[in-house]
Amino acid sequence: MVHHQNKAIREGDNPDLTAERVTGTFDTHSMAAQIYNSEAHARRRREITEIIAKRPELHDTKPFPFMTREEKILESSRKLTLITKHMNEIIEPNNSNEMFHLNNEVLGIEGHPMALHGIMFIPALTAQASEEQQKKWLTRAINREIVGTYAQTELGHGTNLQNLETTATYDVATQEFVLHTPTITGLKWWPGNLGKSSNYAVVVALMFIKGKNYGPHTFMVPLRDEKTHQPLKGITIGDIGPKIAYNVTDNGFLGFDHYRIPRTNLLMRHTRVEPDGTYVKPPHAKINYSAMVHVRSHMITGQAIMLSYALTIATRYSSVRRQGQIDTTQPEVKVLEYQTQQHRLFPYIARAYAFVFAGAETVKLYERVLEEVATGNVSLMADLHALTSGLKSVVSHYTAQGIEQARMACGGHGYSQASYMSEIFGVAVGGCTYEGENMVMLLQLARYLVKSASLVKTGQSSKLGPLVAYLGAKSDSTSLIDRTPTTGFAEYVKTFQHIARRQTLKAADKFFGLMEKGEKRPIAWNKSSVELNRASRLHTRLYIVEAFVRRVEEVADPRLKEVLTDLLHLHVNYELLDMSTYALEDGFVSSSQLDYVRDQLYFYLAKIRPNAVSLVDSWEFSDQELRSVLGRRDGHVYENLFAWAKASPLNKTDVLPSVDKYLKPLMESARASKL
Ligand SMILES: CC/C=C\C/C=C\C/C=C\C/C=C\C=C\C(=O)SCCNC(=O)CCNC(=O)[C@H](O)C(C)(C)COP(=O)(O)OP(=O)(O)OC[C@H]1O[C@@H](n2cnc3c(N)ncnc32)[C@H](O)[C@@H]1OP(=O)(O)O
Numbered sequence: 001m002v003h004h005q006n007k008a009i010r011e012g013d014n015p016d017l018t019a020e021r022v023t024g025t026f027d028t029h030s031m032a033a034q035i036y037n038s039e040a041h042a043r044r045r046r047e048i049t050e051i052i053a054k055r056p057e058l059h060d061t062k063p064f065p066f067m068t069r070e071e072k073i074l075e076s077s078r079k080l081t082l083i084t085k086h087m088n089e090i091i092e093p094n095n096s097n098e099m100f101h102l103n104n105e106v107l108g109i110e111g112h113p114m115a116l117h118g119i120m121f122i123p124a125l126t127a128q129a130s131e132e133q134q135k136k137w138l139t140r141a142i143n144r145e146i147v148g149t150y151a152q153t154e155l156g157h158g159t160n161l162q163n164l165e166t167t168a169t170y171d172v173a174t175q176e177f178v179l180h181t182p183t184i185t186g187l188k189w190w191p192g193n194l195g196k197s198s199n200y201a202v203v204v205a206l207m208f209i210k211g212k213n214y215g216p217h218t219f220m221v222p223l224r225d226e227k228t229h230q231p232l233k234g235i236t237i238g239d240i241g242p243k244i245a246y247n248v249t250d251n252g253f254l255g256f257d258h259y260r261i262p263r264t265n266l267l268m269r270h271t272r273v274e275p276d277g278t279y280v281k282p283p284h285a286k287i288n289y290s291a292m293v294h295v296r297s298h299m300i301t302g303q304a305i306m307l308s309y310a311l312t313i314a315t316r317y318s319s320v321r322r323q324g325q326i327d328t329t330q331p332e333v334k335v336l337e338y339q340t341q342q343h344r345l346f347p348y349i350a351r352a353y354a355f356v357f358a359g360a361e362t363v364k365l366y367e368r369v370l371e372e373v374a375t376g377n378v379s380l381m382a383d384l385h386a387l388t389s390g391l392k393s394v395v396s397h398y399t400a401q402g403i404e405q406a407r408m409a410c411g412g413h414g415y416s417q418a419s420y421m422s423e424i425f426g427v428a429v430g431g432c433t434y435e436g437e438n439m440v441m442l443l444q445l446a447r448y449l450v451k452s453a454s455l456v457k458t459g460q461s462s463k464l465g466p467l468v469a470y471l472g473a474k475s476d477s478t479s480l481i482d483r484t485p486t487t488g489f490a491e492y493v494k495t496f497q498h499i500a501r502r503q504t505l506k507a508a509d510k511f512f513g514l515m516e517k518g519e520k521r522p523i524a525w526n527k528s529s530v531e532l533n534r535a536s537r538l539h540t541r542l543y544i545v546e547a548f549v550r551r552v553e554e555v556a557d558p559r560l561k562e563v564l565t566d567l568l569h570l571h572v573n574y575e576l577l578d579m580s581t582y583a584l585e586d587g588f589v590s591s592s593q594l595d596y597v598r599d600q601l602y603f604y605l606a607k608i609r610p611n612a613v614s615l616v617d618s619w620e621f622s623d624q625e626l627r628s629v630l631g632r633r634d635g636h637v638y639e640n641l642f643a644w645a646k647a648s649p650l651n652k653t654d655v656l657p658s659v660d661k662y663l664k665p666l667m668e669s670a671r672a673s674k675l
């Protein structure tokens, strides 16, 4: 048997797809180790996939698009119960990476009844509950004796937490907090799994003690009777209805009617209220925003994975779809031969790799900050907040764009739910909104950038943190791209630094200039905000490029290094063209240099072409995880599209009741009236 570098090759596959895999120049298992950050985890992912493949009870009973929302929730609950019961046979206990993979394989991306339990409820208790509180609730939560969510957003307010309407008023006499929803707009609205699944929530409410508003605080709140699951007295609760996607998750509403909880249900790791109502301040004002930072830090990888789902589907399909000729004397070509198709897909393949590498760095920083904060050191919180705010915005934006490009690259079949593209898009695009609307989060990063710009302008560049140190550096007068014998990545990084620095300083000048002219700070901020967000995007895209460069530098295997270097070339050239307005504005890059960048881009599209399928195969998504007829590993698309269509509920009978009831009589009466 021939051992190929691409480990997805199997006998009997569509030969067009096998031909693509044979041309791969690198070992896809080794690339998976880069993507998943260790050989051990990449191997464990494969093992988990194999275990699941052998357990039919963990497979979907029918394609998700053919299920109603209720059926999907039932099916998801069934599988959730099974994986909870057999967890230790499938994954290592408490390994969150393995858990993430298990969930994606078995439950899928549409959510499940305990999604928020793992993503936010447990992280909130871990970071914000005192040791005593953790003994009481965390172990029970980890054991899934109770199910919880994170209830912050309200019908009227999601972004502006200071103006939430839910109040938690301390009653010194009974040592209780009284939770209350004063208006319709104060109803909690959106929290995942709040509607029907959770019996507890970490609730964010404005805390009032002796008439003073202490701002948003987090409380552990029982919502439903642990035995009957009936809502407790004083609680109004339900599902908010179907959404664009993610409909297995019961996003919910919640209202409180003078609902009492003990004082000790305020999460008290960093902040306290004494029995007499004395308030003990936390070491950092935003320390209780940690569950949001947790998701923002992890969602970078989550988004990269969803982008890669779509790219895997589109790239495989483009290798089996033949349409039209390039040379009219030759047979029809695979659509992947078209330069336009490559230009649509390959830069996004590069972005997906860039995002997953940036995501790995972010999680590392998050874990470091989490440890430091636990010991009272909050010095890196602002840096982490700035970085994750920018990354969640930029990455979710390009992920949604990339998925949509991948869908269009599949032509008509991309529009069928058999492709699964609409669900992938729908789930991913939610990331532009949840955990902070993207514009809002870019403005959070902009605050950090403006402060950094102030340091530069006042001659204090030495105080800049490592993520913004480039703002204090001097620029060359023009870019060195194509002006040195060999243009390396360093020239590109310097060019991106120049662009981000110039835009940051320009936006900050505009803001400070408006204030000098007498505008109040918030007005000046609003009038500069488009320019400020441009700076935030450029800064974040620079960070992503640098993370990509750092990773490629670390890779030892020469075959992997070569293909990752090709991807990085594609990435930097594509990015530079995409932001060329900024580069041309001050003549830092000339139009002849951009011609060079364009030529490089086309060169690397062609160079990557033979590795395209192997690059997507390296993500090692099983068919069960992808849930896409177009993206099947074996490439047998057409016969399976036909089988899928035949299985559609509409095809259970030849004549639909609606035809019997309405269309037949309509046609009959039309015919009769002609007589
Ligand atoms: C593991 C997951 C993997 C994959 C996920 C896959 C699927 C997920 C599927 C579904 C989604 C699941 C869950 C979704 C959950 C949610 O959406 S929860 C709700 C999230 N809500 C938000 O994000 C609200 C956004 N708003 C805010 O965060 C805040 O309101 C704010 C915009 C930051 C402003 O806060 P505030 O009003 O308090 O601000 P100011 O008083 O003006 O202070 C600003 C200063 O505070 C600093 N700051 C703010 N936040 C932080 C922080 N977290 N850490 C450190 N510092 C912070 C900010 O920098 C300002 O500082 P300054 O400039 O020095 O003044």
Ligand SMILES: Cc1cc2nc3c(=O)[nH]c(=O)nc-3n(C[C@H](O)[C@H](O)[C@H](O)COP(=O)(O)OP(=O)(O)OC[C@H]3O[C@@H](n4cnc5c(N)ncnc54)[C@H](O)[C@@H]3O)c2cc1C
Residues within 6 Å of the ligand: 116, 150, 151, 152, 153, 156, 157, 158, 159, 160, 189, 190, 191, 192, 246, 251, 430, 433, 434, 435, 436, 437, 438, 439, 440, 443
């Ligand atoms: C799929 C999904 C899951 C969610 N899960 C949860 C959950 O589990 N728990 C939870 O508590 N919440 C959850 N949410 C809610 C989510 O976090 C909020 O919807 C989100 O933070 C945005 O807030 P908003 O809806 O108030 O948007 P708005 O703030 O109303 O945004 C509307 C527009 O106003 C703009 N805008 C608002 N403020 C500013 C500003 N200061 N400057 C400039 N522009 C501004 C925005 O950019 C946007 O264009 C979820 C939402 C979704 C879609």
